[in-house]
Each structure stands twice: as structure tokens, then as C-alpha cells.
Amino acid sequence: xxxxxxxxxxxxxxxxxxxxxxxxxxxxxxxxxxxxxxxxxxxxxxxxxxxxxxxxxxxxxxxxxxxxxxxxxxxxxxxxxxxxxxxxxxxxxxxxxxxxxxxxxxxxxxxxxxxxxxxxxxxxxxxxxxxxxxxxxxxxxxxxxxxxxxxxxxxxxxxxxxxxxxxxxxxxxxxxxxxxxxxxxxxxxxxxxxxxxxxxxxxxxxxxxxxxxxxxxxxxxxxxxxxxxxxxxxxxxxxxxxxxxxxxxxxxxxxxxxxxxxxxxxxxxxxxxxxxxxx
Amino acid sequence: xxxxxxxxxxxxxxxxxxxxxxxxxxxxxxxxxxxxxxxxxxxxxxxxxxxxxxxxxxxxxxxxxxxxxxxxxxxxxxxxxxxxxxxxxxxxxxxxxxxxxxxxxxxxxxxxxxxxxxxxxxxxxxxxxxxxxxxxxxxxxxxxxxxxxxxxxxxxxxxxxxxxxxxxxxxxxxxxxxxxxxxxxxxxxxxxxxxxxxxxxxxxxxxxxxxxxxxxxxxxxxxxxxxxxxxxxxxxxxxxxxxxxxxxxxxxxxxxxxxxxxxxxxxxxxxxxxxxxxxxxxxxxxxxxxxxxxxxxxxxxxxxxxxxxxxxxxxxxxxxxxxxxxx
Numbered sequence: 032x033x034x035x036x037x038x039x040x041x042x043x044x045x046x047x048x049x050x051x052x053x054x055x056x057x058x059x060x061x062x063x064x065x066x067x068x069x070x071x072x073x074x075x076x077x078x079x080x081x082x083x084x085x086x087x088x089x090x091x092x093x094x095x096x097x098x099x100x101x102x103x104x105x106x107x108x109x110x111x112x113x114x115x116x117x118x119x120x121x122x123x124x125x126x127x128x129x130x131x132x133x134x135x136x137x138x139x140x141x142x143x144x145x146x147x148x149x150x151x152x153x154x155x156x157x158x159x160x161x162x163x164x165x166x167x168x169x170x171x172x173x174x175x176x177x178x179x180x181x182x183x184x185x186x187x188x189x190x191x192x193x194x195x196x197x198x199x200x201x202x203x204x205x206x207x208x209x210x211x212x213x214x215x216x217x218x219x220x221x222x223x224x225x226x227x228x229x230x231x232x233x234x235x236x237x238x239x240x241x242x243x244x245x246x247x248x249x250x251x252x253x254x255x256x257x258x259x260x261x262x263x264x265x266x267x268x269x270x271x272x273x274x275x276x277x278x279x280x281x282x283x284x285x286x287x288x289x290x291x292x293x294x295x296x297x298x299x300x301x302x303x304x305x306x307x308x309x310x
Numbered sequence: 311x312x313x314x315x316x317x318x319x320x321x322x323x324x325x326x327x328x329x330x331x332x333x334x335x336x337x338x339x340x341x342x343x344x345x346x347x348x349x350x351x352x353x354x355x356x357x358x359x360x361x362x363x364x365x366x367x368x369x370x371x372x373x374x375x376x377x378x379x380x381x382x383x384x385x386x387x388x389x390x391x392x393x394x395x396x397x398x399x400x401x402x403x404x405x406x407x408x409x410x411x412x413x414x415x416x417x418x419x420x421x422x423x424x425x426x427x428x429x430x431x432x433x434x435x436x437x438x439x440x441x442x443x444x445x446x447x448x449x450x451x452x453x454x455x456x457x458x459x460x461x462x463x464x465x466x467x468x469x470x471x472x473x474x475x476x477x478x479x480x481x482x483x484x485x486x487x488x489x490x491x492x493x494x495x496x497x498x499x500x501x502x503x504x505x506x507x508x509x510x511x512x513x514x515x516x517x518x519x520x521x522x523x524x525x526x527x528x529x530x531x532x533x534x535x536x537x538x539x540x541x542x543x544x545x546x547x548x549x550x551x552x553x554x555x556x557x558x559x560x561x562x563x564x565x566x567x568x569x570x571x572x573x574x575x576x577x578x579x580x581x582x583x584x585x586x587x588x589x590x591x592x593x594x595x596x597x598x599x600x601x602x603x604x605x606x607x608x609x610x611x612x613x614x615x616x617x618x619x620x621x622x623x624x625x626x627x628x629x630x631x632x633x634x635x636x637x
Contacts, residue, residue, distance in 0.1 A: 100384075150415050156412050159376070159384065159408075162377075163381035163385040163388075164388050167385040186376040190377050190381070193372070193374070
């Protein structure tokens with residue numbers, strides 16, 4: 032049984048496309064930044080901020096909020112864009128990304144934007160912080176978002192061992208399995224497979240999903256929340272640069288924005304086309 | 311103000327890390343938010359005292375120092391006051407970037423106790439002798455750096471650090487160290503104290519020694535030796551290396567116009583560097599540096615190693631003479 036109505040899913044798709052459009056305009060204006068990860072995690076951010084997470088944009092320090100810990104800080108355009116659409120700050124402010132004195136630093140920094148749970152950028156330490164939070168307060172849920180290339184870093188596996196040892200049922204990890212990283216495809220740079228078995232052997236409950244299917248995302252998170260005796264990981268299979276067919280699946284788009292007139296037009300046209308289709 | 315028996319041959323000796331262990335228990339008594347995390351060195355860092363009394367507030371991390379730092383950051387984000395321990399070589403050595411980003415950049419009040427600092431770790435050899443830790447911690451914005459001179463001061467520093475919102479590094483030595491201070495000796499983070507005044511407050515001293523950690527004892531002995539020779543030395547115990555007690559350093563430089571810094575650490579980037587960074591800008595005077603001269607440690611007894619690497623009493627004495635000649 033579907034937990035969610037077709038109308039609701041249609042609404043999510045429209046919201047996700049709006050967020051993708053914001054992301055692309057941010058990157059074009061900033062003239063630097065990451066394209067692939069933010070676009071492929073947009074559906075998950077949409078599901079989290081517009082359905083799953085408990086938060087209040089007017090009270091970012093509300094003690095009872097769910098915590099979202101972004102470990103792969105370089106995909107922050109999707110975090111900023113989603114937060115803007117969720118009401119934390121005006122959408123126009125997203126155009127200050129990466130600019131001097133902006134609250135929207137190139138990698139997230141709590142000093143500039145206190146609504147963030149952590150500052151991040153150097154890969155591999157977000158999971159440890161989420162594990163620390165989950166140990167410190169076992170009555171709240173902690174969502175840690177990581178990249179897949181990021182899992183090359185050994186610190187993740189230290190954190191996974193500790194999470195398994197402490198049976199952190201309040202920890203939900205979502206891995207952006209977009210299969211790319213800066214130097215190439217993950218399986219060429221440093222093979223991660225069998226990834227599901229690795230997490231299972233570290234005593235995680237593992238759910239593998241299509242990271243662009245809202246029903247699967249929501250079902251998976253709800254299932255993860257119901258597992259109380261071990262931490263959960265959702266391996267979200269995503270398509271790098273999702274939404275712009277010309278960029279999709281290409282590792283070259285990991286760390287650059289659309290910059291040539293052709294690239295800018297391609298990106299805008301692709302998202303406008305989706306908008307038309309969703310009308 | 312300091313231990314009246316300090317110059318006796320049978321002065322009581324206690325490992326500085328023991329003071330940390332005792333202080334952490336008191337900090338835990340004072341505040342339920344205090345938690346302890348250790349990377350498989352609970353006994354030798356003396357966190358075992360806390361772990362035994364407050365087992366539910368202790369997290370055994372295994373040999374995982376990077377995780378140690380970042381998990382502590384996460385616990386601090388949820389309102390805890392985490393103390394993390396390992397050998398200084400591994401924390402803040404191995405996990406420096408995690409300390410910089412997840413603790414200091416995030417502005418989380420994690421307290422990092424690095425045990426077995428200095429060459430006086432002895433027989434374990436150079437891999438285990440942290441002589442770079444002051445440099446790598448004091449360079450990080452927001453970090454407070456404390457290097458207690460004995461177990462009593464370590465206890466006070468531990469208790470005091472639990473009451474601040476600052477990320478803090480506390481440097482601890484392994485070996486038994488003479489008890490220099492007493493329970494009555496004042497301690498305040500950021501305040502240096504005069505432990506020896508060769509001029510006895512009557513007139514100006516000839517040389518100022520600024521010392522930190524266990525070598526404060528050797529500095530005091532040198533000051534006592536020269537007092538008998540008619541050379542007057544004022545010894546400043548610089549427990550807090552960051553933030554510097556600038557007023558105390560400035561007055562000492564103005565009074566003596568000759569400074570010797572003494573630390574069991576690389577000269578590059580250490581406490582002496584911090585002093586010269588300040589004095590060069592505000593009151594330049596001749597300065598001699600006692601410390602390790604760009605070398606790694608090796609196995610040996612603490613005394614053999616301190617002597618070999620130029621941090622023995624004879625070296626401090628020579629540095630005093632050199633600095634007087636440069637006045």
C-alpha cells in the first residue's frame with residue numbers, strides 16, 4: 032500500500048524541480064561549486080524537508096527538531112536551496128552562494144548560518160558527529176547524509192563500528208550512491224561494492240532504494256525509524272546531475288557549475304521542460 | 311605559594327596525567343554533562359578513574375582517534391562537555407584535521423587531553439614522543455592550550471576547563487614529576503604565575519625564565535643555583551600557552567630585558583615561539599630557546615633524553631649565560 036497519494040507525489044516532483052532550478056541559478060551566479068551531487072540529492076532533500084523531518088524554520092534552535100547532518104558539505108547548494116524553499120531564508124539569498132560575507136559559504140559553516148547542525152566539507156567526519164549526537168541523546172532522530180566516494184575515508188568505518196556497537200536505532204544514514212567522485216567512477220577510483228554487505232557486516236540495517244522515487248524514499252525512512260535495535264543506512268541509488276540529461280551520470284560534473292552559454296542554456300532548458308511536463 | 315619542599319632531594323613526585331584523572335572525576339561530580347571518551351588507553355591516560363565512577367558517561371572508542379574527536383564534537387553539539395584522551399601523538403597528532411574542523415571550526419567545547427607528551431615518555435621511543443603538539447594546537451583558532459607543570463596543576467586545569475565554552479588542549483606527561491605547586495596555589499586559565507623571584511621583590515631580576523610543563527622544575531632549580539651565585543632570575547610558570555598572559559610576559563621582559571623559554575617540545579612553533587611572536591611585536595629583547603632542535607626522539611630514560619636533546623639543567627644554565635651576554 033502506498034503511504035502517499037499520487038497528488039502528493041506530484042507536488043513533491045514540482046517542489047524538487049523548483050529546488051533544482053534554484054540550485055542551477057545559484058551555481059551559475061557563483062561561477063564555481065558542485066553540480067552533480069546537489070541535483071541527484073534534490074528528491075531526497077525534498078522528501079526530508081517537505082514530508083519527513085520535524086523542524087521549525089522560524090526556530091532553528093528548537094530543541095525537539097530532527098537533526099540533519101550533512102557530511103559531504105560540498106553538496107550544500109541543495110541544502111541551502113531546500114532550506115530557502117522551506118522558509119529558513121529568502122530564496123533570493125541563495126544567489127549569494129560562495130560570495131564574500133555570505134551566510135551561504137562554499138562549504139557549510141555554522142558561524143555564518145547558525146541553523147546548520149554542523150560545519151562540514153572535509154569528507155568522512157559527518158558520520159562520526161552524527162554518531163556522537165545519537166549517543167548523547169537517544170530519544171531524538173539523527174539523519175546523516177553522506178556521499179559514496181566519501182566512504183573511501185577510513186573514519187567512516189570507525190564511526191560505523193561505534194554505531195553498531197552502541198545499537199544506535201536513532202541514527203539513519205543516507206548514502207548518495209551516485210557512483211561518481213572527482214577522479215572518476217567510484218568503482219574505478221576505489222571500488223565500494225559489495226556496499227550493502229559492508230554496511231550489514233558493520234551491524235547496520237540496510238535498505239537499498241531508488242533515490243528518485245518519493246514513495247521508496249519515504250517508505251525507507253519510515254522503516255529505518257522503526258528499527259530500534261540497530262542503526263540504519265539507506266543506500267540511495269541516484270543519477271548524478273539528475274534532471275539535466277546532458278549532464279547525467281558524468282563524473283566531470285562533480286565539481287563544476289554550468290559556465291559556457293551552451294551549458295547554461297542546456298541546464299535551464301532541461302529543468303524548464305520538466306516544469307512544463309509537471310503542469 | 312609553591313611547595314616549600316621543592317628543592318629537597320626527596321620532593322614528592324606524581325605523574326601529571328594522574329592529576330588529570332583525579333580532576334576529571336571532580337569535574338564529573340560538579341557537572342553531569344561531563345562525559346569521557348577514550349581510544350583504548352583508559353588506564354594509561356588515567357581516564358579509568360572517571361570511567362569507573364561514571365561508567366554510563368564513558369564511551370570506549372577503540373583505537374580510532376579520528377572518530378574520537380568527531381564523536382566528541384557530536385556529543386558536545388547535544389549539550390555534553392566531552393573530554394577525550396589518548397597519547398598526544400595520536401590525539402591531537404593523528405586527528406588534527408578532525409579537531410580543527412569538527413571541534414574548533416564548529417566551536418564545540420571539547421577538551422582534548424593528550425598524555426605522554428614530550429621525550430620523557432622514554433623507552434617507547436620517538437613514535438610515541440609528542441614534541442609537536444603545542445605547535446599544532448595553538449595554531450588553531452579558538453583553541454585554548456594548557457600545559458600543567460605538575461599533577462596538582464593538571465587537576466585544577468582539568469576542573470577549570472570543564473567550566474569554559476572553549477575547545478581546550480591539555481598537555482600531560484607520563485613520568486612522575488616533582489610536585490611544584492600546592493592545593494593553595496592559585497590557578498586561572500590564561501594567567502601566568504611567578505614561581506621564583508631571585509631578587510625577592512627588592513630590585514630587578516637579571517633574567518626571566520618562562521617555563522611550561524614538567525621542565526618548570528628544572529627551571530626553578532637553575533634559578534635557585536644562580537641565586538646563590540648572585541645572578542637573579544624570575545621564573546614564570548606559563549601553564550596557559552594560549553591565550554598568552556601578555557601582561558605578565560611584558561612586565562617580565564621590561565624588568566629583565568633577557569628571556570629564556572623552557573619547554574619539552576620542538577622549538578619551532580612551541581611556547582617559546584608564542585613568546586617571541588608577542589615580544590618581537592611589543593617589546594623585543596634577547597631570547598634563548600630551550601627545546602628540541604628539529605629532531606625526532608628515541609628510546610632512553612627521561613633524564614638521558616632531556617640531556618641529549620638539550621633540555622637538561624646544564625643547558626638551561628648555559629642559556630641564561632648566553633642571554634645575559636646578549637643584553
